[in-house]
Amino acid sequence: MSQARVLWHLMRADFLERVRRYSFLLTLGLAVYLGYVVSVGQLKLWIDDSRGIYNSPWVGVVMAMVINSFLSIAGFYVVKGSVERDRRTGVGQILATTPMSKPLYTLGKMASNLAVLLAMVAVLAVMAFAAQLVAGEDTRLQMVKLLAPILVFCVPVMAIVAAFAVLFETLPGLRGGLGNIAWFFLWVGLMPASILTKGSWDLLGLGAVSADLYRQTALRYGVTKHSFVLGAMADERGSKIFHWDGMDWTPEILLSRLVWLGLAVGLALIAAVFFDRFDTARSSGRVRKPQAALPEPAEAVAGPAPAIHLHPLPEGARRFRFFDLLRAELRLLLKGQRWWWYAVALGLLIASIAAPIQSVRSVVLPLAWLWPILLWSALGTREARFATDGLVFSAARPLGRQLPAVWLSGVLLAVATGGAAVLRFALAGDWTGVGAWTVGALFIPTLALTLGVWSGSSKLFEIIFLVFWYLGPMQRVPALDYVGAVPAAVKAGMPLAYLAATALLMAAAVAGRKRQLARL
Amino acid sequence: MKLTIEGVGKRYKGNFWGLKDFTLELGAGVLGLLGPNGAGKSTLMRILATITRPTEGRALWNGTDIVRSPDGLRAELGYLPQDFGVYPNLNAVEFLEYMAAVKGLDRAAAARRIEELLVLVNLTEARKRPLGGYSGGMKQRIGIAQALLNDPRLLIVDEPTVGLDPEERVRFRNLLSDLGGERIVILSTHIVSDVEAVANGIAMMDRGRLLAYAEPEELLRRVEGRVWEWVIPSAELPAARERWRISSTVRRADGVHARVVSEIPPAPGAVRVPPSLEDAYLAVLEGDRARAAAA
Numbered sequence: 001m002s003q004a005r006v007l008w009h010l011m012r013a014d015f016l017e018r019v020r021r022y023s024f025l026l027t028l029g030l031a032v033y034l035g036y037v038v039s040v041g042q043l044k045l046w047i048d049d050s051r052g053i054y055n056s057p058w059v060g061v062v063m064a065m066v067i068n069s070f071l072s073i074a075g076f077y078v079v080k081g082s083v084e085r086d087r088r089t090g091v092g093q094i095l096a097t098t099p100m101s102k103p104l105y106t107l108g109k110m111a112s113n114l115a116v117l118l119a120m121v122a123v124l125a126v127m128a129f130a131a132q133l134v135a136g137e138d139t140r141l142q143m144v145k146l147l148a149p150i151l152v153f154c155v156p157v158m159a160i161v162a163a164f165a166v167l168f169e170t171l172p173g174l175r176g177g178l179g180n181i182a183w184f185f186l187w188v189g190l191m192p193a194s195i196l197t198k199g200s201w202d203l204l205g206l207g208a209v210s211a212d213l214y215r216q217t218a219l220r221y222g223v224t225k226h227s228f229v230l231g232a233m234a235d236e237r238g239s240k241i242f243h244w245d246g247m248d249w250t251p252e253i254l255l256s257r258l259v260w261l262g263l264a265v266g267l268a269l270i271a272a273v274f275f276d277r278f279d280t281a282r283s284s285g286r287v288r289k290p291q292a293a294l295p296e297p298a299e300a301v302a303g304p305a306p307a308i309h310l311h312p313l314p315e316g317a318r319r320f321r322f323f324d325l326l327r328a329e330l331r332l333l334l335k336g337q338r339w340w341w342y343a344v345a346l347g348l349l350i351a352s353i354a355a356p357i358q359s360v361r362s363v364v365l366p367l368a369w370l371w372p373i374l375l376w377s378a379l380g381t382r383e384a385r386f387a388t389d390g391l392v393f394s395a396a397r398p399l400g401r402q403l404p405a406v407w408l409s410g411v412l413l414a415v416a417t418g419g420a421a422v423l424r425f426a427l428a429g430d431w432t433g434v435g436a437w438t439v440g441a442l443f444i445p446t447l448a449l450t451l452g453v454w455s456g457s458s459k460l461f462e463i464i465f466l467v468f469w470y471l472g473p474m475q476r477v478p479a480l481d482y483v484g485a486v487p488a489a490v491k492a493g494m495p496l497a498y499l500a501a502t503a504l505l506m507a508a509a510v511a512g513r514k515r516q517l518a519r520l
Numbered sequence: 521m522k523l524t525i526e527g528v529g530k531r532y533k534g535n536f537w538g539l540k541d542f543t544l545e546l547g548a549g550v551l552g553l554l555g556p557n558g559a560g561k562s563t564l565m566r567i568l569a570t571i572t573r574p575t576e577g578r579a580l581w582n583g584t585d586i587v588r589s590p591d592g593l594r595a596e597l598g599y600l601p602q603d604f605g606v607y608p609n610l611n612a613v614e615f616l617e618y619m620a621a622v623k624g625l626d627r628a629a630a631a632r633r634i635e636e637l638l639v640l641v642n643l644t645e646a647r648k649r650p651l652g653g654y655s656g657g658m659k660q661r662i663g664i665a666q667a668l669l670n671d672p673r674l675l676i677v678d679e680p681t682v683g684l685d686p687e688e689r690v691r692f693r694n695l696l697s698d699l700g701g702e703r704i705v706i707l708s709t710h711i712v713s714d715v716e717a718v719a720n721g722i723a724m725m726d727r728g729r730l731l732a733y734a735e736p737e738e739l740l741r742r743v744e745g746r747v748w749e750w751v752i753p754s755a756e757l758p759a760a761r762e763r764w765r766i767s768s769t770v771r772r773a774d775g776v777h778a779r780v781v782s783e784i785p786p787a788p789g790a791v792r793v794p795p796s797l798e799d800a801y802l803a804v805l806e807g808d809r810a811r812a813a814a815a
Contacts, residue, residue, distance in 0.1 A: 310636060310640065310668060310698075310699070311636065312671055313625075313629055313633065313670070314629055316626065317625055317629035317630075317671075318595060318625060318626070318670060319624065319625075319626045321621075321624075321626070324620075324621040324627050325622060328617060328618040329618075331610075331618070332610065335609045335610055335614070336609035386606065386607055386608070387604055388604065388606065388607065390566075390569075390571060390599065390603075391601070391619065391663075391666060392622055393571060394569045394570060394571055394597060395594055395619075395622045395623045395624070396591040396594035396624060397591055401624070402622055518573065520566070
C-alpha cells in the first residue's frame with residue numbers, strides 16, 4: 001500500500017470516528033452559532049468608526065477574521081485528543097505493530113484534525129452567504145471574492161492549529177490539562193502579534209487585512225492613526241460605511257500563507273520526533289514510578305498459598321461516615337502532586353498575606369484560584385476517565401454520599417488555596433469581599449463538577465474557566481468576575497448572581513450524575 | 521438470604537434484547553454462569569449489581585426490589601466488573617481505603633480488612649506501589665480485594681480469573697468455594713473448568729436466554745452415556761468435525777483422541793467415557809441452537 005493511501009485511510013478512519021459522535025454535532029452547532037452572530041450583525045469589523053458595506057468581499061473577510069480569531073482557540077480544543085483516543089482504546093497498540101511510520105501517523109492525525117476544522121469552516125462559509133443576504137446592503141453574490149479570504153487566510157490557520165494539537169499530544173508534559181492551558185496563553189499572545197507585526201508573525205491574517213483597510217480608509221477619510229476592532233459597537237450612529245472591493249492579493253501575502261501551510265506540515269513532522277509510538281514504557285504520565293508493568297511479587301510464584309479464610313466484619317463495621325469519604329476524596333484529589341505544586345500554592349498564600357489588599361483582590365487571589373485548575377478539572381470526570389464507575393456507583397447512595405464528598409473536596413481546595421485572602425478581607429472589615437470570596441470558593445468547584453459530570457472530560461472546565469479568569473478578573477469584564485476582583489462587579493451585585501448560578505450548577509451536577517447512573 | 525430474579529429482560533438500542541425473560545431463585549452457594557460471548561451474562565450481572573436497570577421483570581434481594589430500593593442490596597454487595605479501572609496515582613492500600621469509604625465501612629474495621637485482603641490476594645509486597653504500575657493480573661487482584669471489602673452477602677464476579685496466572689486462579693477458585701458457604705456468589709466465565717471447580721449451581725445462557733439451570737451433577741447425568749472417545753488420524757479430523765459434535769481433542773502418538781457427544785458411537789472403535797461439564801455445556805448449547813435452526 002502506498003504511503004499516500006495509508007495517510008488517506010488514517011485520516012479517513014479518524015475523521016469518520018469523530019463525525020459520527022454527538023459531540024461533532026455540538027461542534028457544528030458552535031460553528032452555526034458563530035455564523036449567526038455575524039449574520040445578525042452582532043460581530044462586525046471596524047476600522048475606527050467606519051466599516052465596509054456588506055458586499056461579498058467584505059463579508060468574506062469579516063468571516064475569515066472571525067474564523068481565525070475564534071476557531072483558532074476553540075478548534076484546538078475540539079480536535080485535540082485523537083492520539084489520546086488511540087492510546088485509550090488500544091487501537092494505538094495495534095497501529096504500532098504495523099509498518100506505518102511515525103511521521104505518517106502524525107501527518108495522518110494532523111490531516112484528520114484539519115478535516116474536522118475545515119468542516120466547521122465550510123459551515124461558516126455557507127453562513128457568510130446568509131450574512132450577506134440578511135444584511136441586504138449589497139445582495140450581488142460574488143463567490144470568488146467571498147470565498148477567497150476564507151480559503152487564503154483560514155486554511156493555513158486551521159492547518160497550524162491541527163498540527164499544534166498533534167504536537168501537544170505527543171509531548172508528554174502538554175498532553176493533558178497543562179497543554180490546554182498553554183494553548184490558551186499562546187493564543188492570547190498570538191492575537192496582538194498578528195496585528196502588530198503584520199509580516200512574519202501574522203498567522204491570523206489580521207495584520208494583512210488591517211493594513212489593506214487602513215490604506216483604504218486613509219485614502220477616503222485622510223486618517224493616519226487607526227484602530228482595528230472585531231466586535232460590536234455600543235452606538236453605531238454616525239459610523240461611516242465605505243465600499244470595499246476586496247483584498248489586494250499581493251504575492252507576499254500568498255507566499256506567507258503558503259509558508260504557514262508548510263510550517264504546519266513541519267510541526268506535524270516534529271511531533272513525530274516526540275511521538276512514543278504508544279510505548280507505555282517511554283511515556284511519562286502523572287505516575288512517577290515506572291510506567292511499565294511491575295513484576296509480580298516474588299511470593300506469587302514461590303511457596304504454598306496461605307490458608308484462605310476471611311474473617312467476618314465485626315458488628316457495626318458497616319457504618320457510613322461522611323468525613324471518611326471526604327478525606328478519601330481529598331486524598332484522591334491531591335494525590336500525585338509534586339512538591340513544587342505545593343510550593344507555588346504556598347507562595348501564593350504568602351503573597352496573599354504580604355501584598356496590598358487591593359492587589360490581593362485583583363491579582364493574587366485570582367492567581368491562587370487559577371493554580372489548582374487541573375485538580376478542579378478532575379472533579380466529576382475521574383470515574384469515567386479511570387473506568388471506576390462500575391465500582392464506585394455500585395456502592396450505596398452514590399448520589400447522596402459520593403457526589404457531595406467530591407464537591408466538598410473541591411470547595412476545601414478553594415478554601416485552602418485562597419484562605420489567606422479571606423483572612424485579609426475579614427481583618428480589614430471588608431465583609432463584601434468576604435462574601436464575594438465565599439461565592440467564588442463555591443462557584444469554581446461547582447462549575448468544575450458540573451462540566452465534568454456532563455462532559456465526562458476535564459477539558460471543558462479548563463477552557464471555560466480560563467476564559468472566565470482571563471476576561472473577568474484579568475481583563476476586568478464585570479459580568480465574568482466570579483471572585484469580586486472588579487469593584488464595578490461587586491457594586492452591580494455579581495456575587496449574588498454567581499451564588500444563584502452556583503445553585504443552578506449544583507442542580508445540574510446532580511441531574512448529570514443521575515443521568516450517568518441511569519446510563520451505566 | 522435469597523435472590524429472586526423474575527422475568528428480567530434488557531432491551532438495548534435497535535430493539536436488541538441482551539437479556540430476555542430470565543427467571544431464577546438463588547440461595548447461599550456459588551452460581552456459575554456459563555455462556556458464549558454475547559450470551560447476556562454481563563448484562564444480567566450488571567442488573568443484579570444495580571448498575572443497569574432492567575427493561576422488564578424484577579429482581580428481589582430478600583424480598584426487596586433492587587431497582588426501586590437498590591441501597592439495601594448495595595450495602596451487602598461486592599461487585600467485580602469485567603472491565604474496570606483503578607486510580608493510577610493511588611497505591612493498593614489507598615485505593616482500598618477509598619473504596620471502603622465509598623462503601624461506608626468503619627475506618628478501623630476497614631484498615632484490618634484491607635490488611636487481611638492484601639495477604640489474601642497476595643499483594644502485600646506491592647501494597648505501597650502506585651497502581652498505575654501494576655500488571656493486569658495484579659490489577660485484577662485489587663479488583664477482587666475491593667469486591668470483598670464489605671464482607672458481601674452477595675458477591676458478583678464477572679470473568680474474575682482473566683489475567684490471573686494458574687496459581688492465582690487456583691487460589692481464587694478456592695476462595696470462592698470458601699465464600700460460597702455463607703453467601704450468594706455469582707460467577708460468570710466462559711472457562712468451564714473454573715465453574716466446574718467451585719459452582720454448586722450452573723446456569724447456561726445463550727443469546728440472552730437461560731438454557732438450563734441445574735446442579736453440575738444433574739447436568740452431567742443428562743449426557744451420561746452420550747460421550748465417546750474416538751481415536752482418529754489427524755487428516756480425518758476436519759471431516760469428523762463436520763459430522764460429529766466434538767467437545768475436545770488431544771493429539772497423541774496413536775492419533776487424535778476426540779471426545780464426541782452423540783447418542784450413537786461415532787465409529788465402531790469409539791469408547792464410552794465419563795462426561796465432563798464441558799461436554800454437558802456443549803450438548804446443551806448445540807442442542808438449543810439445533811432446535812432454533814429447525815424452528
